Amino acid sequence: xxxxxxxxxxxxxxxxxxxxxxxxxxxxxxxxxxxxxxxxxxxxxxxxxxxxxxxxxxxxxxxxxxxxxxxxxxxxxxxxxxxxxxxxxxxxxxxxxxxxxxxxxxxxxxxxxxxxxxxxxxxxxxxxxxxxxxxxxxxxxxxxxxxxxxxxxxxxxxxxxxxxxxxxxxxxxxxxxxxxxxxxxxxxxxxxxxxxxxxxxxxxxxxxxxxxxxxxxxxxxxxxxxxxxxxxxxxxxxxxxxxxxxxxxxxxxxxxxxxxxxxxxxxxxxxxxxxxxxxxxxxxxxxxxxxxxxxxxxxxxxxxxxxxxxxxxxxxxxxxxxxxxxxxxxxxxxxxxxxxxxxxxxxxxxxxxxxxxxxxxxxxxxxxxxxxxxxxx
Numbered sequence: 001x002x003x004x005x006x007x008x009x010x011x012x013x014x015x016x017x018x019x020x021x022x023x024x025x026x027x028x029x030x031x032x033x034x035x036x037x038x039x040x041x042x043x044x045x046x047x048x049x050x051x052x053x054x055x056x057x058x059x060x061x062x063x064x065x066x067x068x069x070x071x072x073x074x075x076x077x078x079x080x081x082x083x084x085x086x087x088x089x090x091x092x093x094x095x096x097x098x099x100x101x102x103x104x105x106x107x108x109x110x111x112x113x114x115x116x117x118x119x120x121x122x123x124x125x126x127x128x129x130x131x132x133x134x135x136x137x138x139x140x141x142x143x144x145x146x147x148x149x150x151x152x153x154x155x156x157x158x159x160x161x162x163x164x165x166x167x168x169x170x171x172x173x174x175x176x177x178x179x180x181x182x183x184x185x186x187x188x189x190x191x192x193x194x195x196x197x198x199x200x201x202x203x204x205x206x207x208x209x210x211x212x213x214x215x216x217x218x219x220x221x222x223x224x225x226x227x228x229x230x231x232x233x234x235x236x237x238x239x240x241x242x243x244x245x246x247x248x249x250x251x252x253x254x255x256x257x258x259x260x261x262x263x264x265x266x267x268x269x270x271x272x273x274x275x276x277x278x279x280x281x282x283x284x285x286x287x288x289x290x291x292x293x294x295x296x297x298x299x300x301x302x303x304x305x306x307x308x309x310x311x312x313x314x315x316x317x318x319x320x321x322x323x324x325x326x327x328x329x330x331x332x333x334x335x336x337x338x339x340x341x342x343x344x345x346x347x348x349x350x351x352x353x354x355x356x357x358x359x360x361x362x363x364x365x366x367x368x369x370x371x372x373x374x375x376x377x
Contacts, residue, residue, distance in 0.1 A: 001222050003260060004115060004147050006016055009278070011020055012079055027106060027267060028046065028047060028048025029048055029274060030043065030048055030050050031047075031048045031049050031050060032050050032109060033049075033078045033104065033105055033106055034052075034073060034076060034077070034078040034105045035049075035050070035076065035078075036074070036075060036076030037076075038075055038076055038078065038256075038368075039052050039053070039075060039076025039078075039368050039369070040052070040053045040367070040368045040369035041053065041076075041078075042074060042348075042349045042350060043099050043296065043349065043351075044269075044270055044296030045211075045269060045270055045290075045294050045295045045296030045297075045347045045349070046269055046294035046295070046296070046348070047213075047245075047246045047269050047270060047296060048328065049079075049107055049246075049296075050078075050294070051079045051107065051298075051349055051350050052076055052077045052078045052350065052368065053343055053350050053351065053367075053368040053369065054068060054077060054079055054339065054350065054351055054352075054364055054365050054367065055077065055078075055079035055080070055081060055298065055351070055352050055353070055354050056072060056080050056081060056352070056353065056355050057079075057081050057109065057300070057353055057355070058081050058082040058083060058086040058087075058091040058095075058352040058354045059086060059087075059091075059354045060091050060354050060355065060356040060357075061082070061086070061090075061091045061094045061310075062087050062090045062091065062094055063090050063093055063094050063097070065094070065356075065357075066094040066095070066097065066098050068355065068357050068361055069098055069355060069361070070098070071209045071325065071358060071362075072355055072361045072365060073076045073098075073105065073106070076363070076365075076368075077365060078105070078106050079106065079109065079125050079273070080098075080099070080106055080107070080108055080109070080271065080348065081094055081105045081109050081182075081352055082096050082108070082109070082110050082111070082202075082206070083110060083111035083113045083215075083318075084110070084111070084112075084113045084198055084201060084202055085111075085114070086112035086203075086219070087203070088185040092110065092202055092205035092206045093205045093206070095108070095206055096205060096206040096207040096208070099184075099208075100151075100207070102192050105209055107212040107213070108206065108208060108211050108212050108213070109211065109212060109213035109215060109248070110199075110202045110206070110211050110213075110214065110215070110219065111214075111216065111218035111250060112194070112195050112198045112199070112214065112215070112216040112218055113198065113217040113218045113219075114194070114198075114218070115191070115194060115195065115216055115217040115218060115222065116167065116171065116217045116225050117167065117197075117223060118189075118190055118191060118194050118217075119174055119185065119225060119228065120167065120170040120171060120173075120174050121146060122174075122184075122185045122188055122190065123170075123173065123174035123178075123181065123185055124170060124173070124174075126181050126184060126185070126191045127173060127177065127326075128176065136173060138176045138177055139173065139278075141176040142169070142171070142172035142173045142175065142176035145172055145176060146168065146177055147292045147318050148170045149254060149257055149279065151172075151222075151253060151254045151257075152165070152168070152253075153279070155279065155281075155282070156254075156256075156279055156282045157254075157279075158269065158274070158278055158279060158301075158305070159309055159313065160252060160274065160301045160304050160308070161313075162310060162312050162313070164252060164253070165253070167219075168253060171221040171222050171225070172222065174224070175222055175224050179223060182257075186228055186229060186230075187229060187230065188230070189262050191228055191230035191231070191234070192230045192233070192234045195216060195230070195234045195235075195238075196234065196238070199211070199214065199238060199243060199244065199261050201310060203243065209242070209243070209245070210242055210243050210244060210245065211244050211245070212244075212245050212246060213244070213245065213246045213247075213269075213270060214222075214235060214238065214244040214246070214247055214248070215248045215249055215250050215272065216235070216247070216248075216249060217231075217249055217250075218235050218249075218250050219250055219251065219344075220249050220250065220251040220258050221251070221252075221253045221254065221258075222253075222254060222257070222258065223254075223257055223258050223260075223261030223262075225258075226249060226261055226262055226265060226268070227265070227296065229259075232247070235247045235337055236302065239344075239352070246269040246270060247267060247268055247269055247270075248268060248269060248271055248272065249262060249268060249271055249272075250271070250272040250273070251272075251273050251274065252273075252274045252300075252301065253272070253274075254285045255273035255274050255275065255279075255282075255283055255359075256282045256283040256285070257285075257286075258271075258273070259271055259273050259283065259286040259287065259289075259290050259297070260285075260286040260290075262290065262295065263286070263289050263295055265289040266293060266294075267293075268295060269295065269296065270295055270296040270297065270298065270349075271290065271295060271298070272298040272299075272300050272330065272352065273287075273296075273297065273298075273299065274299075274301040275297075275300070275301070275348075276299070276301055276302045276303075276304070276305035276338060276342065277297055277305055277306070277320075277323060277324050277327065277338060277341055277342075277377075278305045278320065278323075278348055279305075284345070284347075287345070287347045287348065288347050289303050289311065291347045296349040297347065297348055297349055298348070298349055298350045298351070298352055299345075299348050299350070299351045299352070300351075300352045302338050302339055302341075302342045302351045302352075302353075303334075303335035303336075303338045303339060303354075303364075305320055305324075305338055306321050306324050306334040306335055306337075306338050307318050307334060307335045307338075309354070309356075311344075311377070312326060321334045323377055324337045324341065325337065326375060326376070327341055327371070327375050327377055328340055328341050328374065328375070328377075329373075329375060329376050330372075332363075333363065335363075335364075335368070336364065338365050339351050339353065339364060340367045340370060340372050341374065343367060343368070343370070344371070344372065344374055351367075353365075362370040
């Protein structure tokens with residue numbers, strides 16, 4: 001494993017040098033994996049990774065449900081998304097079995113699940129020790145910040161999974177405390193230790209010695225979470241050790257605001273954000289800006305705007321389904337149309353799709369490379 005990392009580090013350095021000499025803007029030369037004639041690919045920003053337009057989400061993937069992805073690989077899919085939180089680590093184990101003996105065929109992305117919870121917990125420890133009047137002032141300021149940004153504004157915020165909104169209150173209490181207490185929290189070694197432990201666990205479960213992308217935080221609820229110094233410092237350490245290559249994050253709430261801040265920071269190489277036919281107007285400017293600054297953007301929750309596997313969120317409101325059918329003509333299923341709609345945006349790199357079975361592989365990968373004429377909503 002040590003020799004593999006040394007080779008990887010040398011290869012990465014060589015690739016970076018070639019790219020720097022070849023392109024004035026520092027973008028890497030295209031990196032291809034599992035290129036198949038029937039699939040379309042787009043560059044994931046400055047990483048240079050040529051990613052299939054449809055990539056595999058981790059929700060459905062378990063040790064008893066992954067064999068169908070062999071067909072997806074045959075069709076040219078080359079990016080596997082996972083996280084320690086998915087199926088209690090089974091998703092990472094299942095992907096490891098899928099790619100055994102063919103690691104270099106795919107790009108692998110994992111996440112640091114629960115990272116934002118560390119920040120919230122650290123601030124809450126301080127908050128709980130404050131006098132009642134001080135706590136109330138912080139709560140008031142937190143609510144004002146959240147409302148000024150429109151984080152939960154209808155049309156912008158949508159619930160994609162049960163409990164999604166629960167951490168937002170703590171996130172904004174932390175944000176409200178930040179000007180006064182950041183010096184006690186933001187440099188905490190608990191952040192570093194949490195990231196390192198998470199990555200080591202993921203490496204072991206997948207059976208690989210590196211990930212192409214590390215998403216941290218996983219489920220960012222506010223721009224402030226991106227600014228924790230230990231994220232970049234720890235990422236750089238992991239990168240030097242050959243365990244990760246590029247840094248990204250994911251966001252379900254205030255995705256436009258979070259993505260805009262990430263583009264300004266310029267050390268995030270890519271992002272996966274909730275973007276769909278319902279909230280698009282709030283994100284498109286941020287997506288354009290991110291691409292202009294060299295970030296790759298993968299759209300998630302695209303089909304979950306019109307379909308969901310979460311029983312508590314069913315049935316999906318009929319108006320959503322009717323909307324996608326108005327915009328994308330034809331007889332195809334609403335989720336397939338949702339992917340088609342998203343991929344008409346040239347500023348996106350890909351859409352992430354939950355591939356539950358062979359039927360989903362056939363339907364969802366079939367949207368790659370297709371052009372449709374979108375109609376008024």
